[in-house]
Amino acid sequence: MTVSHRLPPLKALQAFEAAGRRGSFQAAALELSVTQAAVAQQVRQLEERLGFPLFLRQRRGVQLSERGRAYFQDVQRAFALLREATDTLLSRRRVITVSVTPTFAAKCLIPRLPAFAQAHPDLDLRVQASDVLVDFAQDGVDLAIRLTRRPVQRGMTADFLFAELIVVASPTLIGAGKLPLDAAELARYPLLDDGQANWLAVLDGQPVLQALHMNQAALAIDAALAGQGVAMVNRRFVREALDSGQLLQVLAEPVQSDWSYYLVMPTRSRTDAALLTVGEWLKTLASDTLASV
Incomplete structure (x- = not known):
């Protein structure tokens, strides 16, 4: 030959x-x-x-x-x-690096890494928690989840994950009163602001009496769980806390946001079976019905 x-x-x-x-x-x-x-x-x-x-x-x-x-x-x-x-x-595990926001890492991804590792022993998933924009080639990142307006970048694809915000609080803070709260009742509580919350949209002109500022949604959620204030956060991050009764949705209607979470990856990666597997798993973490892996 x-x-x-x-x-x-x-x-x-x-x-x-x-x-x-x-x-x-x-x-x-x-x-x-x-x-x-x-x-x-x-x-x-x-x-x-x-x-x-x-x-x-x-x-x-x-x-x-x-x-x-x-x-x-x-x-x-x-x-x-x-x-x-x-x-x-060489029977070598495929290393895949995922860059996600700190809140997505803490509230969605990290708790379910063991289940993913058990289901996919051939993949070595490595997590970077960051809000910084990713240069996929320079940073060695394969997939990213970012909070942004719809990304438009040559050579990239962006799959929408979620955007809806809801207002939540601990029952230890608001007591056993009637829900949902109206704007005047809401304004009496400390309002937690992580930079994404849009309190003016729900206060109907009521002045903010007390606001606590922080730079991560995860911090606002933890503060709400501790009864330190009312938080406006993405439903996906507090779904388990709502199911367990640790948090209550205190406004009936969700709040629309210009910012959404997206799964971003290079277009060329769409032909990589391993990356598609991880991408689909990340989508399940962001969905309303949580899969086991």
């Missing part, structure tokens, strides 16, 4: 795949631990071998040509298969 002489060198294909994925010869060079000139030379040799340009050279980087884009998709799949085959051969 002979090897086809039309098959390009692996180094050239590797340089092309990295540059196509990163959109930059310089970024590809950093990833491959070579010089930018070496990446450019490998790509140029590959273009000469194929007989057509793979990239459009631009001042701020490179962009795949039309034929280059089609070739890139096939080459990327080929490298994915090689990585998968190697991982299988």
